[in-house]
Amino acid sequence: MIYKLTGVNSIVVDSERGYRLVGCTLEGRYLVEQPIARGGMGAVYRARDLRLNRLVAVKSMHLQEARKQESVRRFDREARIAASLSHPNVVNVFDQSHDHEDIPFLVMEYMDGITLRHMIERRKRLTTSQTIKISIAVLSGLAAAHNAGFVHRDVKPENVLIADDGRIKIGDFGLTRGANNNTTASSEVMATIPYMSPELIKGETAGCASDIYSFGIMLYEMLTGVQPYRGENAAQITYKHMNENVPAPSLISAEATDALDEIVRWCTIRDVAQRPANAAIVLARLKALVAQPNSTTPLEQTQNSTRVLADTAYATTAALSSTQHATTQLLPTGNQADGETAQPAALERAQSAAAKRQRRGKISALLIVTLVLALGGGSWWFLRGPGSLRAIPNVSGLATAEAQQEISSAGFNTVETECTSPDIEPGKIVQTKPGAGSRAKPETQVEICVSIGPKILPVPQLIGATLDEAKKTAQSAGFNAGEVVRETFDGEVAGTVVAALDPDGNQITETYREQGKINFVVSAGALPNVAGMTPADAVKTLQSARLHANSEKAQSEFSDDVAKGKVIRLETDESVNTGDTVTLVVSKGPQLREVPNVIGKRMSEAIEILENSGFKPKTAVPPLLRNAVRVKDTDPAAGTEVPLGSDINLGFEL
Template structure:
């Protein structure tokens, strides 16, 4: 614990309520103190922002907003946020005071944890992150330093929302990311953006560190480590610690996938996978692996007294004291000695029986009855441990078996095979492909619901400009509507970021106005006189070309005035007011080339506006009548 002698806040009462008693730690963003809540007479922890950050109004605004969001979380594995306030130049956050130590302290003392124990630590951590993700909150700084272990072994996650506020303030000083660069997801390195899947990546990295004692990516500088996050895949933990189960390897690999869409989609999904892997591990796997030290059990799980001792009564890393022998123990030992010869005889009989069995039927084995539906890696392990050779065939679609599990075995389940025989495992590559539904024009929530009703899982959401779809609505999916796609593969959703203001300078003013009104925009036309510009043409527009606009937005066209005679019958732009009026074909939905041909055959000139697809999604004018030879604009 660092000194508090020179700290001016120690002894001060913030906001007339919180008396600062001592300093716990100082970081790059804030200093943490132990304080006394005078009003409620309880001990609390107070995080006081550094003066440089407190002077940044935008940062403070986001800090307060995130503090409110964190305070709304109700989960026993989240360090509770009690209050937030400002006292002069001090912006502070009042939190639950947790007596204990950090997961970093535990890892430093132990070196690494066994696979079963590591998953037991991860479960409350992921439960806390899952509560935040359901509330729309991203932690952004998941690491052992932010996991607190209470004196009774309960794990609590701290600092929700603070890293998010820090990132939002635009601060990128190297010193502020050195401590966390080892857990940064590739998207955080590349763009500074993060979502719930970034927390999943950090959690997967932390799990790797718990079972190996090392971070997966290391380098001489933070930049070198960040480069590896972007360009290198996290290796399976068993490459550093032989003997770790393949299912743990697969869990870490999936959680730390470089593409966010390939990871569990939030901490709740990862928690389910962690629980499944934990349930499938042998209960004694930690004892069979080389390790020792103090075990930590999450709250709500009774400690296993056969393999744990209290960190408060024994030095860290020391073996538990040997049990004291009682008179009853000595009596049992003496009695046991009388049966040593009998035991030896029994063992000899077992060995002889095994030898007879081996000569008659020991050369045979059976394919496990439950092999269908097992993870391929687990099935391979079990068969190879039984002395069988394993070959993995190309995956096939299967509606009854999940992706990555055994769909077919040859020989089949229960079949008798000789030692050394080959068993071929055919993995499932997911359910049989089906047509992706059309969700064009739907809101994101509606699109997700429709996809889920059809058995699909929505994937990554991105945005792109659209001239025909309102902002925030779905423009397309990937794969596209109507294409065949396995429900086990995610469907990407592309939302409209709004229409793009077209370039109208030099265009006929009436045509430009009609085009904008056809886009649902509120058009104001101003007329001005400009020499050297065609009469009636557009000489100005607001907003500029390429600007994003949405239906109902106000736009302005500036049109060059033209001189007309006889009440507008003849104008100096060469247009006549009494041209032959002919019907305008409606070509909406037709292929672009077919629509162009139909309009030309009807006596109109055709102009192609912006073009994204191959079919007409917009037309001006649409229907009605127009002068022969006049222009019809279509968009694709």
């Protein structure tokens, strides 16, 4: 039996496999508040960790699945794997236990948002920037899993969670296996067919490259809004996976660039040996594309610099050798014949030139030695000495992965801590220790403080206070006092606060985030009483109360109590606020009806006719004699129009 669960966003519930834990407190700690979703293996609930006062997600198996050993093993495996992957783009698992029926459940990080599937369905197709941002987050989470030796095996939009605060995480590691585990697709139910790689369809071993294929299909879908392979049944789709190449997204989407086309093609190569081996490789390519798609990489710059230095050193050595060779050629060879003498002037000039060249050669050699020593000293200064200190970059506001990369690029190590912040959204960096701009030696451990959002503070009593009092109380408690969003006619004292709301219009409960904005609903008092007024006077009264009369839908009714043309009442919804439109109901006076002619009829018959017509017949004839006498006359007379319910006196004759 399927039914809708009221008060929970119209979630469809299966009574046989339904949400059975709502209202339960698991382990004396996790109060299950409401359901979030239901899948084939179990249901997910929003719950509150009473010990830490934070929202969590509880995933529990269906009753029938808990009886299957393989399902329980898969459920436990998901807990172990997810708990071992501590990464900003992987849904955290906090706890694992069994409920009151001894059925396993997981306590996970609560993500208040939507899945990538919902996002694609809403937007039809994503923009280039949205696609790249989500892809980097997914690949970062997959890279962490691959690096830890795990293959996800079920990468698809349903398993990518996008929180309202911008966090993007991959979850549902229920099908995950070790990257070196020789489990094949045939051993159990595997990935969803539209995202399944050719090697899994053939029953071969799942590897990290299998996840890359699924990611490539998902990347195509983000850019185009549709899956590349569609068919009337699963067999047609699997055939296309095995025999066709994924088309370029740019054929149907202007959001796809040539570079993104190439990444889709690269990730979905049917030959697993030619596909990227793991997520880190694709992630590096995508980040390089985003950063500087046409520039030289740092490694290439280093290699170019090395070649320049080598060429310079070679040229200096060659010049020095050439100078020495020239000097040698100018000196006498010693093979001249006896008695043969050189001209003194020419010999002196040659010797003088040779001496000068020798001096220049010595100076060049000295300069080279000095340069080498200077370089050596400089190396010590910059690598070991005071010059080795480097500035810690400012990463405030960056996502954790980006901050870690920037700090690592500056030569430092990182360690994560958590801290609250009313300004920095969760998952992004609040500050570093040492602080940004401080100088430290390479490989210094830099503490990066990751925001877990603002502090959660108790909300003071605001209902019933005047607006000014409520604003002062809210500010004193650490919140921002907003504006009046609605004035409602509820019968309370005008000007008092009757509700406190967050910016989305939700009722604020016992706790609220630090510096969160609180808006107010204020009482406008009681609805004005316009009964008995003329419509014109009633309209003026309503206008003074900041209400509008709906003249186009004015209503009228018969009334025995209110004179014709006067207002009987206001026709309104359950809740009326200032600025709303209400409808006047105006009296048509009492409803009149013609007295029927019953003269000459038996008294009993006449009484019945008058009662059925809505009148009250009066007669002095006892009930036992009413069939023996006939009606002589009526008062009022037959044919007279009188209000319904009027008394009709009956005369009689024998």
